[in-house]
Each structure stands twice: as C-alpha cells, then as structure tokens.
Amino acid sequence: MKRVILFFAVLFAALLAVVDPARAIERNFAGSAQLDYHFVPTNHEAKSFPKAFDGFTMELAGKLAVDFSERVSANLKVCYGCHGFEADMMYFDFRVADELNFRVGRFSPDFGAFNLRHDPANHRLSDKPLPYDMGRMLRLRQWNMSVLPSPFPDNGLEINGTKWLGSSLQMDYAVYAVSGFKADAQPKDIDFKLSRSPQSYYVDNNGRPTVGGRLAFTLKLGDASDATLGGSAMGGTYDPENHESYYILGTDLTIRLDKTTFRTEYLTRRTTFDITDRNSFKYVIGSTRGDFFEKHGAYAEVEQSLTPDLDVLGRIDGMYRVGNVEAQSELGRRASVFRYTVGMAYALERGLRMKLSTELWEWSFRDADSGRKLDVSMHAALAGSF
C-alpha cells in the first residue's frame, strides 16, 4: 500500500511540475439537480423501502473543472443523493497528446456508452436503463441491483485517448486499473453498499486491482448524423481472500440521425460465489459449474426531438439472471424482468426540463407480497443544469 501511495505522490508532483505558472488557471463550475417523484400504483408494498424508492428522490451534483495548463487539468464532482454525499470524481488528467492521457484519482472507469450520460441532466428519462440501474428499479433487493450500477466511481489509474482516422472516423480507447467491487469474506454476490462505502477511506479490500478497458469507433455519417460502436470489459476479484471473481462484458451502439437517436447496449456479468455452506442455497450445488451466476442486461431506446423543447422517448430494457440463489431468495434459478417505457422531456426554460414517463414491468416470478407478475410505475421529475 505504501508503494501505491508513493507512486501517486510522485505522479502528482510530476503533474504539478509541468504546470506553466505564467498561464492563467481556467475554472469551470457546473451543476445539476433532479427531483423525481416515483409512483407505483400496482404495489402498495413498494412504499416500504427497501423494496423500492416510492416517493420523492433528489439528486444534486456540483462539478468543478480546472485547467492548470494545456496538459494538466483536474475534475472534482460531488453528488448528493440516496447515499448522502459521494465523491463522484476527483482526478487529475495529464495529457501527453490527444492519443495519450493519464488519469489518476477517483473516477468512473470507461465502460459502456451510458457512463458519459449518467448525470440526470444528461439523459431524458428520470431513471437509468436497467443494466445500469442504481436503485430506482422495483424489487431491487431481490435482484441485488443491476449488472453494473452507474456511475461506479473508483480509485485508480486510467490511460485513455482519442484519435481521428481520416476526417470521418474517431477511435477512442481506455485501459484502467481500479480497486474494484467489494464484499466480505465468503460472499454470495458483490456487496454494492460496501463497494461505495467511504468508511474504509475508499481503500481496496483485497489489494488486487480490477482491470478493464474500452474500445469504440465513431463514424460521422453526415453533418447531423453519426454512429458509435463500442466494446468494454472489466474483471477482478471482490472478496478479501481473492477467491471470488467477476467479469463484465459489454457492447454498445448509438446512432444519431438528425433529430432521432437510437441507443442500445448489452452487458453481462459472470460472478463466482462461495459455496462452503451448501445449505444456504435454494438449489443443490452441482459438481461442476455450480459456483457462479450470470446476469445479463440490455436496453434499446429511441429518442425523438419533436420540437426544440420537446423530446419523446421509447425504451425497452430488461435483465436475465441464471444461476443458483440464496435459500431465502424469491428468485428462481432463472429469473427475468422486462420493462417497457414511454416518456417525454419538455424544456420549461433553458436548463430546466420536466420529465414524465410510465413504465410497465413484466416479471418472470410473482412477488411474494402482492402476487403480481406485472407492475406499473410512473415518474415525474424536474431536472435542472447549469
């Protein structure tokens, strides 16, 4: 650990050394806020958290970007939401060239296309696609969240860059090493609360980094059209003994055709779990391949700008989990959820949007309390940015 601290201290000193003292330091402050009301008329039990967030939720964020020089910049973003205050970003960028940038500190590693748009001001619906959901989904405890909750700020180092290949094709890449997700000893799944907990000063629980990367290509199709195709991967261990591992793969496609945007992503996470206590599982542990589950998630959405003030959206997203579960779980060996969403975003004022959406949930299993396989939920939100 001391070597890691020493490495970052030397790197930080080197960054400061290249700052041009004669140049004015440029600062840019930005922020966003979203107040969302989530109403679940089909499920009265949802009103008792932690089954779902039913009612008002608030997300606030303030971001400061500082350009020390043409090569060195810093970003600091603090959020306040369901978890209280969170350090979403706190990193330095040292840019050797557009094609080679070193990022050190706390940041969301570059995975998937949604990562860039995770701020509520940057997406038109109140909630995130299911594969990236961070707590607004119904029955969230049964599913233990999504495939990869977004954002997922973590401490580490990322090397990234962008390169134009000719005048129409942009290539982006990123490789990174971060602390990774966490859980206690002999885990059955990732502990997302522990993974974001600042109580241990954001220190890794096993000393073995999670590594990953992303490669994406953006093709300009015309003056008002482009398409981006990307692939992402990350993997590592998450328990203190480094016995259990997770690997996440993802692919994404975004197409903008003038005022129409089509987005789709697919993610899958393979997570191994501890099977020492075989009686703690719902199903008999097989002699082979019985110590992991897979969680798949995908979404496809169309966003259409009808006027400069009004966007309408349609989205289909879902998750599919296959593998053993704990004895008390309501999930089966195979469980799925599909969600169908229609929504709109209306600009009340520059920087202030009203978001309305309705969602139909289709579950593969009945809820133990309500007995339902279908749910309906509605969102009404105000989102502002500056």
Place this chain on the structure above:
Amino acid sequence: MTKTEVLLLAVTLFACGPKNEGLDTSRIPSDLRSDYDVFAQRCSKCHSLSRPLQANITDDQQWIDYVNRMRRQPGSGISYDDQTHILRFLKWYAADLRAKNGSPPPAASAASLPTNAVAEEKDAGDQ
C-alpha cells in the same frame, strides 16, 4: 397529492414555457448560423445545450480550453474542423454576453482566436 393538485402543477409548469434549449437562430448573424448548427448538433450528444449556453463564459481562451476538453471526450464526434466552427460561434456568443454584461473586450491575444488556437492544438496533437 390529489389529482387536482397534480393537474394544477402540470398546467402551471406548462404555462412557464416553452423556452428553447438552444438559441433563437434569428438572433444569430447569418454567416454564423451554419457554425451554430455544428455547435447545436455536436454539443448536444452527451448533454443539453443549456450546459455551454448557461456557462456564462465570456473569455475566448476559456472557450478554447472548454471545447478542447469536450473534443477529447470519448465518442464526442467533434473533429478539428467541427471545433473551428464551434469556436467561431462561441466567440460571437461570448462577445454578445460581454456586451450584455458591459464587460471589457478580451486581450488582443485571445481576441485573435479561435482558428489559430485550433491549428496550434492540432500541430501539438500531431507531434
């Protein structure tokens, strides 16, 4: 909250608008409208246009740094050519803001931007 209260709230909110997220293009000089179109298209891919338009940046050099940072964002789709157009519009927008605020014009070095800065940036990137 009753249905009536929700309805009243919705009517009130709609009565506030609509207000364009971007700019009224009739306000923009005709020779800069194509630059604005590039700005509006490229700079709304990841965030709303209100982000840059509400940033209240009146310094040309700060816009250059800002747009450079955005150009380097993964999948931005902002080429050097796009950057030239975007900065040409933003230079006008910053001057318009300064005029409204009664701020002094920028220093001569900054006023000569943006096209020189883009070229220098590209040279540095090619090395």
